[in-house]
Amino acid sequence: MSSSKPFAPRTTRWGLTARILPGARRYGIIVSLFLLFLCFSILRPGIFPTIGNLISILKQISLLGILSAGLTICLVVGDFDLSVAAIATWSGVMIAALLPQMSMWMAISIVLSMGVGIGLVNGFFSAVVGISPFIVTLAIQTMLRGLTLWYTGGYSLYLGIPQAFIRIGRGTFLSMPYLVYIMVLVYIVIYTATNRMSFGKKLYAVGGNPTAARYSGIRVVRIHLIAFVISGVLAAGTGILLAARLSSGQPRAGEGLLLNAFAACFLGATAFRAGRFNILGTLIGVLFIGILNNGLVILGVPFYLQYVIQGAILVLAIAASGLARSGVRGKVRQSEREERQGDIEEV
Amino acid sequence: MTMGRTALDRSMKHRLERIALGTGRFGTVIGLLILVVVFTVLKPNVFPTIRNLLNILNQISLLGICATGLTICLVMKEFDLSIGAVATLGAVLTAGWIPHMHPVLAVLAVLAVCATIGLISGLVITTLRVSSFMTTLGMMTVLTGFSYWYTSGSGSILYSGIPKGFLQIGRGAFLSIPYLVFVMAAVLVTLHVLLNHTTTGRRMYAVGGSPEAARFAGIPTTRLKVVGFMLSGTLAGLTGVLLVARLGLAEPTIGNRFLFDAFTVAFLGAASVYVGRFHIVGTLIGTLIMGTIFNGFTLLDVPYHLQLVVQGAILITAVTSAGLWQGLLHTVRLRAVRQEPNDEGEASDVEQ
Numbered sequence: 001m002s003s004s005k006p007f008a009p010r011t012t013r014w015g016l017t018a019r020i021l022p023g024a025r026r027y028g029i030i031v032s033l034f035l036l037f038l039c040f041s042i043l044r045p046g047i048f049p050t051i052g053n054l055i056s057i058l059k060q061i062s063l064l065g066i067l068s069a070g071l072t073i074c075l076v077v078g079d080f081d082l083s084v085a086a087i088a089t090w091s092g093v094m095i096a097a098l099l100p101q102m103s104m105w106m107a108i109s110i111v112l113s114m115g116v117g118i119g120l121v122n123g124f125f126s127a128v129v130g131i132s133p134f135i136v137t138l139a140i141q142t143m144l145r146g147l148t149l150w151y152t153g154g155y156s157l158y159l160g161i162p163q164a165f166i167r168i169g170r171g172t173f174l175s176m177p178y179l180v181y182i183m184v185l186v187y188i189v190i191y192t193a194t195n196r197m198s199f200g201k202k203l204y205a206v207g208g209n210p211t212a213a214r215y216s217g218i219r220v221v222r223i224h225l226i227a228f229v230i231s232g233v234l235a236a237g238t239g240i241l242l243a244a245r246l247s248s249g250q251p252r253a254g255e256g257l258l259l260n261a262f263a264a265c266f267l268g269a270t271a272f273r274a275g276r277f278n279i280l281g282t283l284i285g286v287l288f289i290g291i292l293n294n295g296l297v298i299l300g301v302p303f304y305l306q307y308v309i310q311g312a313i314l315v316l317a318i319a320a321s322g323l324a325r326s327g328v329r330g331k332v333r334q335s336e337r338e339e340r341q342g343d344i345e346e347v
Numbered sequence: 348m349t350m351g352r353t354a355l356d357r358s359m360k361h362r363l364e365r366i367a368l369g370t371g372r373f374g375t376v377i378g379l380l381i382l383v384v385v386f387t388v389l390k391p392n393v394f395p396t397i398r399n400l401l402n403i404l405n406q407i408s409l410l411g412i413c414a415t416g417l418t419i420c421l422v423m424k425e426f427d428l429s430i431g432a433v434a435t436l437g438a439v440l441t442a443g444w445i446p447h448m449h450p451v452l453a454v455l456a457v458l459a460v461c462a463t464i465g466l467i468s469g470l471v472i473t474t475l476r477v478s479s480f481m482t483t484l485g486m487m488t489v490l491t492g493f494s495y496w497y498t499s500g501s502g503s504i505l506y507s508g509i510p511k512g513f514l515q516i517g518r519g520a521f522l523s524i525p526y527l528v529f530v531m532a533a534v535l536v537t538l539h540v541l542l543n544h545t546t547t548g549r550r551m552y553a554v555g556g557s558p559e560a561a562r563f564a565g566i567p568t569t570r571l572k573v574v575g576f577m578l579s580g581t582l583a584g585l586t587g588v589l590l591v592a593r594l595g596l597a598e599p600t601i602g603n604r605f606l607f608d609a610f611t612v613a614f615l616g617a618a619s620v621y622v623g624r625f626h627i628v629g630t631l632i633g634t635l636i637m638g639t640i641f642n643g644f645t646l647l648d649v650p651y652h653l654q655l656v657v658q659g660a661i662l663i664t665a666v667t668s669a670g671l672w673q674g675l676l677h678t679v680r681l682r683a684v685r686q687e688p689n690d691e692g693e694a695s696d697v698e699q
Contacts, residue, residue: 080480131666139659139666146655259484259678266481301500304499307492315485319475 029271029281033288040295047298055176061177061290063245065240066259068282069190070234070265075265075277076194077227078207079126079133085258086141086244087118089251091239093157096249096305112236118144119232120225127224148251158248169244180239186234190279203227204276239252263314264289270318309310364679374668375491375629376689377620378661386643394644401524407638408527409586409593412534414616416582419575421613421625424481424555427576429468430583430609432490433461434602435588439494439505442597446508458584464490465580469573487606494599500583506596517592527589532583537625551575555625606674607632611662612637618669 041049067084074081091111098107122140126133171178194200205213206223214220238257243249267288268281292313296306380479386394393399413430437457444453468486472479498505517527542548553561554568562568586605591597614631615636640661644654 072544125663129667130670131663136663136668138607138610138614139662141659142611142662143656143659145659146652146659148652150650150652150656204404259488262481262484266478302496303501304492304495308489309492309496311485311488311490311492314478314488315482317479319471319477 001053020247027271029284029288032317033284033291036291036295040291040298044295044298048295051296053298055180057290057294058180058183059177059286060294061080061286062177062183063242064257064260064264064289065183065283065286066186066234066241067238068261068268068286069186069279071261071267072265072268072277072279072282073190073194073203074133074231075269076203077224078210079224079227081122081137081228081231082134082258083118083122083137083144083260084231084238085254085256086144086148087115087232088234088239088242089254090144090256091115091236092120092243092253093148093152093187093239093249093251093265095165095240095243096157096161097151099162099165099252104165108240111240112233113236113282115232116229118236119229123225123228124234126228127221152249152251154251154267156248156250160242161247165244166247167244169241169247179245182237184242186237190230194279198267207276260289263310265279267314267317284310364675371548372620372622372669372672374672375615375632375636375665378665379632379639382636382639382643386646390643390646392691394643399642401528403638403642404528404633405525407634408525408531408640409589410605410608410612410637411531411631411634412582412589413586413605414612414634415534415538415627416579416629417609418613418616418625418627419542419551420479420579422542422551422555423572424558425472425572425575426483427468427579428480428483428606429486429490430465430579430586431603431606432466432494432578433583433607434590435597435599436464436490436493436585436602437461438597438601439497439587439599441588442505442509443497445510445513445520445591450510450513454588457588458581461577461584461587462577464584465577466525466573468580469576472576473569490667491599497599498599504596504598509595514593514595515592517589517594527593530585534585535627535631535691539579542627547571547574552624565580581635607614608637608674611658613663615662618664618665621667622673 018260037049047053067088071081071084091114094114095107095111098110101107102110117141122133124136125131125136153313168178173181194203200225202213203216205218206220210220239254242253246253263280264285265277267285268279268283269275269277271281271284272278289310292310293306296309301309350648413434416429417430437460440457440460441453444456447453448456461594464486468479469480471477471482495503514524521529542551550561550566551571553564553566554571558568583602587597587602590601594601612633613625613630615633616627616631617623617625619629619632620626621629637658640657641654644657645651649657
């Protein structure tokens with residue numbers, strides 16, 4: 001009976017919900033971003049939704065954004081990189097130590113190549129030797145933290161940093177900080193690489209199923225290495241810009257970035273591509289964290305409550321998207337089962 | 348002649364391989380012994396004394412307790428990143444509550460709070476299906492904020508009104524062995540028995556091996572995971588309580604170090620004796636290695652921050668060598684399987 005009209009619309013109870021909910025889930029984080037924005041705008045209409053404040057939000061998130069972009073690449077191929085914040089801190093201290101001794105571009109390229117080196121070490125131990133990336137990057141971050149604190153003795157390095165370098169972190173073009181332009185550039189490059197090039201397909205293939213990726217001719221080890229190198233370079237770049245913004249190399253400057261970067265990536269994984277890390281989602285996650293922090297500061301919420309709210313929102317957002325996913329799957333499966341049951345009865 | 352020589356070479360190679368295979372799994376133990384010998388040679392009057400040994404055991408006791416709880420979670424392939432924050436919260440609450448109520452009651456209340464935190468994490472992870480990494484990361488952020496909030500009224504350090512009797516737990520000794528060492532031993536033995544000699548423990552390993560298979564075998568995976576997170580939370584809380592007993596104060600970053608140290612120790616443990624598997628004996632070995640390094644380096648006046656570098660290097664070395672050992676084991680087994688028909692072939696040639 002049912003075979004006579006195979007393409008008839010499903011009229012089961014959950015058919016419509018199952019079709020709407022995935023969309024709600026995919027754009028849920030964007031909707032909540034707007035709600036958050038609206039909420040702060042209503043609470044502080046004179047301060048929050050102004051051009052000046054929006055620019056300052058963008059400036060505040062630019063460093064986190066660059067760091068999270070690199071981390072996203074690692075997470076796409078399924079590697080945890082716990083060392084990104086330690087690389088950023090180390091690079092900030094190194095650039096402050098190198099700048100008085102050589103030209104600016106020389107110092108920057110040395111520090112960036114250190115980032116490449118650390119990324120290669122991470123990649124070598126996890127992809128070539130085969131240790132879990134979690135352990136490797138945990139060990140590397142412990143070592144870098146120790147080296148940073150040992151090298152600086154716990155003090156900031158601020159002598160002999162040229163004005164031209166500080167201007168990178170503080171200057172503006174058309175009243176928009178340079179940092180924001182750099183972040184936008186990084187996102188355009190990474191977006192093109194992951195969504196418009198075969199490289200991106202390879203990344204997702206390795207992350208989805210390494211064995212299948214190997215059988216289809218992708219050099220899995222090389223992809224892992226490249227992912228760690230990208231993550232390392234962007235972390236080093238973040239450290240350089242951090243030093244430019246603070247006009248000093250501080251041995252604890254990057255510590256808070258690690259958790260926020262992971263939070264941004266995981267928040268982003270709930271948007272656009274179903275349950276997968278993606279660069280646009282990460283940008284939304286970074287914006288979310290930036291607006292949340294900025295709004296809470298403007299509302300005068302004490303810093304310890306900011307921690308509590310951040311943690312709670314992080315878990316709630318991810319739980320909500322996960323719940324929607326499992327809910328939809330369950331409902332779809334149930335409606336299919338009901339239909340099949342109906343078919344059998346008809347036969 | 349040449350035949351004999353290659354056979355000899357092969358037998359030598361086999362013997363070397365057999366030695367490597369036999370000792371490889373004890374790599375971390377051997378590393379620990381080498382460390383002990385080196386420190387003994389460098390500091391013969393200070394390092395190898397009973398007093399220093401007890402000192403090391405006393406220093407590692409809290410890390411041992413904390414890492415044991417983490418091991419339970421790791422056995423089931425779940426991360427608990429909140430242990431450092433839970434330890435901090437336990438310490439802060441202990442120092443805050445103990446002046447106002449009976450010490451036993453205060454400690455029990457703190458442990459109950461920490462168990463509840465573990466329960467919440469476990470429920471979120473199992474019922475809402477959020478990854479344990481993100482849940483415990485969020486939990487860690489929330490708890491850090493809570494600890495700062497709780498201590499903000501008193502200049503962020505709580506130290507007044509802690510009774511002498513309570514401090515005695517952290518500083519006293521029985522038969523010249525510190526109480527804290529007894530506590531650690533009790534925790535280690537209990538959880539070792541739980542993991543290795545009970546049905547619950549075997550089921551926990553089953554959940555870690557394959558959650559799907561475990562569920563089909565009728566194992567209550569959800570309940571076991573929740574119990575694991577509760578155990579981890581409670582033991583992290585106990586670490587915080589004992590921190591206050593030892594230091595006589597609490598501040599909102601006091602337990603943070605335990606997070607990375609406990610992970611290092613647990614992964615060192617997974618690289619020893621039963622390679623690739625988290626277990627309590629391994630965690631104890633890892634804790635002893637960490638304690639020995641920090642004690643020895645402090646005796647040698649190595650700056651603290653360089654000790655962090657060594658900690659990272661040792662973790663990578665241990666895990667890499669364990670991985671290489673496993674690879675060797677694999678190739679040897681593979682060769683044994685392949686060679687069997689070959690040997691028969693040769694034998695038949697001789698007969699002909």
